[in-house]
Amino acid sequence: MPENILSVKGLDISFRGNIGDVHVIRGVDLDLPKGKTVAIVGESGSGKSVAMKAVTGLLEDNAVINGGQILYRYNGNEYIDLLSLNEKEMRRKINGKHIGMVFQDPMTSLDPTMTIGKQLMEGMILHKSYSKSDAKERAVELLRTVGILEAEKRINNYPHQLSGGMRQRIVIAAALSSEPKVLICDEPTTALDVTVQATILNLIKDIQAKMNLSVIFITHDLGVVAKVADFVCVMYAGKIVERGTAEDIFYDPQHPYTWGLLLSMPSLETEEERLFSIPGSPPNLLYEPKGDAFAPRNEYAMAIDEKAAPPMFKISETHEVATWLLHPDAPKVEMPKELKYRIERAKAASL
Numbered sequence: 001m002p003e004n005i006l007s008v009k010g011l012d013i014s015f016r017g018n019i020g021d022v023h024v025i026r027g028v029d030l031d032l033p034k035g036k037t038v039a040i041v042g043e044s045g046s047g048k049s050v051a052m053k054a055v056t057g058l059l060e061d062n063a064v065i066n067g068g069q070i071l072y073r074y075n076g077n078e079y080i081d082l083l084s085l086n087e088k089e090m091r092r093k094i095n096g097k098h099i100g101m102v103f104q105d106p107m108t109s110l111d112p113t114m115t116i117g118k119q120l121m122e123g124m125i126l127h128k129s130y131s132k133s134d135a136k137e138r139a140v141e142l143l144r145t146v147g148i149l150e151a152e153k154r155i156n157n158y159p160h161q162l163s164g165g166m167r168q169r170i171v172i173a174a175a176l177s178s179e180p181k182v183l184i185c186d187e188p189t190t191a192l193d194v195t196v197q198a199t200i201l202n203l204i205k206d207i208q209a210k211m212n213l214s215v216i217f218i219t220h221d222l223g224v225v226a227k228v229a230d231f232v233c234v235m236y237a238g239k240i241v242e243r244g245t246a247e248d249i250f251y252d253p254q255h256p257y258t259w260g261l262l263l264s265m266p267s268l269e270t271e272e273e274r275l276f277s278i279p280g281s282p283p284n285l286l287y288e289p290k291g292d293a294f295a296p297r298n299e300y301a302m303a304i305d306e307k308a309a310p311p312m313f314k315i316s317e318t319h320e321v322a323t324w325l326l327h328p329d330a331p332k333v334e335m336p337k338e339l340k341y342r343i344e345r346a347k348a349a350s351l
Contacts (some may be wrong), residue, residue: 004073005214006032006182011051011068015060022286024050026238028068032182037208037215039229039246041222041261045282047238048218052184055082055216056101057090072098072182097127100175104187106167109174110159116143116170117155120177127178142173146203165196169203176207183208186218201227222265226250231318234258237283237293239309244319251343253335254321256298263339276338292324300325300333 013025025047032038040048053059055070070082072094082094095101103109111119120142121135130138136155143151146169159167168188175183185204189197205228208215217228225232225246232249234242234257242255253259260278280297283289292298295305304324313326325333334340 002033002035004031005034006055006073007071008051008055009069009071011054011070012066013050013054013059014064014066016062016064017286020286021064023288024238024285028240030233030240032214032216034214035212036230037217037228038231038233039217039219039225040233040235041219041225042235043220043282046235048235049186052186052216052218055184056095056099057082057085057087074098096123096178096180098180099182099184100178100180101184102171102175102186102188104190106164106171107159109171110167112159115155116157116159120174123174123177139177142177145207146173165192165199168192168200172203172207176211182214182216184216184218189224204228222261234261237289238285239293239322241294241323242321248316248319251347252319254315254326255323256300256325257294259335259339262342263336267342302330
């Protein structure tokens, strides 16, 4: 296994509200190996984006970090706890220069009053001490890297003059402008049509290979995960409930929530006439759940699920799952037949 460039340990975050505190991140552990891609997957509200905003110091003003560490390999073997830095230190030392971020909607990242070139050059001048002429030359080079045609002309365009797919490429170029070592992509293809999605995903993979980037990919789409991830963390109600390699998650899922997510993916080969959906809805974290937060939606839930949160059960060196179903005293539960059928078909197709 390559060394970890980023490690999140016991991250715990609440948001202060008028009617009480909402405990949104409830002890998250995550490792990002150097040069690899970790995908964080889960329904909206599971805490994916909040956890990664903590990594970049972009949490809202009413956020309270109750505990944990975010260790970044800052220089050689030296780790720095990003939670120990204030907002000014994060902006000057870390953001852009070491960690870049690509958001879901490019128009929230791009300034409509500034040309594309000026926005790309800004980070290079600040973080890399480029001269204006060198920064402009590098900006044109970045536009070519992300597949923008006629880069010399486009550098003078404003965001509204570009298509959605081109704007997202610009955001990726801006995130790469200061040559970060870690790239966090927060649902970067959700607002794009399917053909553009595929192009953007391939672009990120190509750039990762060229620059030896370490990537965290936040998504609710397991189809995207299958294309980009080396490792997968499945998140539910502020906790990671299953983690493993992409092969572990897609070929040997063990958590009922992961089963539900996989079954929710449309398939042309399914024997079912209707799309599967996980019953119920995620818990309201204003009222912190006792025991296993997924229990009310889990048809295999046991009495203990309502009393105690399950620990992480280790299946292999790479695969861990938080469900009482893996306790030695738990009844044996098989994954749904439809999912088993799909996995067998996928394995056969990969041979």
